[in-house]
Amino acid sequence: MSRKVFTIIGMVVLLAWSCGSNKDQSGVSENAVVQKADGTLSLDVDKATCYSDKINPASNTAEWNVVVSKPGTFRVWLSSATKDTTKLSYSNSVKLSLLDKFLEVNPVCDKVVLNSGDVSLPYYRADSYMGSLYISEPGEYSIQVISEKVMPKEAVHLEPSASDDTRLMSVILTPLSR
Helix, strand or coil, X not given: CHHHHHHHHHHHHHHHHHCCCCECCCCCECCCEECCCCCXXXXXXXXXXEEXXXXXXXXXXXXXXXXXXXXXXEEEEEEEEECCCCCCCCCCCEEXXXXXXXXXXXXXXXXXXXCCCCCCCCCEEEEEEEEEEEECCCEEEEEEEECCCCCCHHHHCCCCCHHXXXXXXXXXXXXXXX
């Protein structure tokens, strides 16, 4: 009799333990960026998983897991901190990938955001339009950006050099309204 009770208790404990995972109860990964109520996705480089290559910084990568609850077409903007809004100093194009969708652009300053709390002098916030993406279904996706301006967190806090006139701060996906 006691063997059956221990077996049943063991099975219940095993079943309860096996139903757990790395996701919270809503099914969302722990570090995922959740879409805002207005449909915007704001992806801060400081909160991304970053990979840096000192030998070839053009392959520096930032990656985010995002949860899209309102699919549709999104405008993609790169937000940079820069000392010179007329020349952003990107040596290479910036690449963004989402599933089989791919955008690539040589960033230029399309708009300067005045009084931005994201940066302090001598830097200014400059946003660059990258293009648009269509996400057909709600779900969790991985977005990856490759650029020499993706700086590891440790490098951002070091003494700036002349080559640090610009750095990538975030990627912003804004929904197209119909």
